[in-house]
Amino acid sequence: MSHHFLLAVVSYFVATASPGPSNMALMAVAMNQGRQAAFAMACGIVAGSLFWGAMAVLGFASLLNTYAELLALLKLLGAAYLSWLAIKTWRTALAGRLASPTCSSERSALKKHFRRGLHLHLSNPKAIFAWLAIVTLASQDTSGWRDSVCLLVVCMGIGAMVFGTYALAFSFSAVRGWYHQWQRYLNAMIGAVFASAAGRLWCSD
Numbered sequence: 001m002s003h004h005f006l007l008a009v010v011s012y013f014v015a016t017a018s019p020g021p022s023n024m025a026l027m028a029v030a031m032n033q034g035r036q037a038a039f040a041m042a043c044g045i046v047a048g049s050l051f052w053g054a055m056a057v058l059g060f061a062s063l064l065n066t067y068a069e070l071l072a073l074l075k076l077l078g079a080a081y082l083s084w085l086a087i088k089t090w091r092t093a094l095a096g097r098l099a100s101p102t103c104s105s106e107r108s109a110l111k112k113h114f115r116r117g118l119h120l121h122l123s124n125p126k127a128i129f130a131w132l133a134i135v136t137l138a139s140q141d142t143s144g145w146r147d148s149v150c151l152l153v154v155c156m157g158i159g160a161m162v163f164g165t166y167a168l169a170f171s172f173s174a175v176r177g178w179y180h181q182w183q184r185y186l187n188a189m190i191g192a193v194f195a196s197a198a199g200r201l202w203c204s205d
Helices: 003-017 021-033 035-057 061-066 068-095 107-122 126-138 145-169 173-203
Strands: none
Touching (some): 003 126, 021 145, 035 107, 126 145
């Protein structure tokens, strides 16, 4: 296994484990809705990462560079979605109550959380450029599509581990009890993360 391949894997792990809109939303769902809902959302986030990873491996990032209008549209849609999440989270914080509970064991509720995780990760078109950087780094001293596919598989395993850990760790009853006590302030902070991410998309070139 090459040095650049290992460096790319480590870079993906750091980027995935670092707090961001997807991680913050996953934490809130785990503490508010429970473990099953959080795992469903984690699966949606991993699916979104798989989509962008596959796009990078197949070279579709160059297509977005060629058609600037398509990239601009993706940025606008992503910024609008993140802005909506920020407003929704802030409204919950101002109301001083938890979001409306759902039965996480119901299939429809789990599908809803999966779609939310998927939309969160797909709403950030910058993810494909992060993936492109990782794929480019890993391929500096390797060649062939097999290396890129291997990188994609390894990173997806890491992503599943990281997001699964978030879903598990923040769904314990002690953590959920702490969240119920401080949820107004946490929701305000999570809303700020969404707003910051949206602002970067609104203002990006």
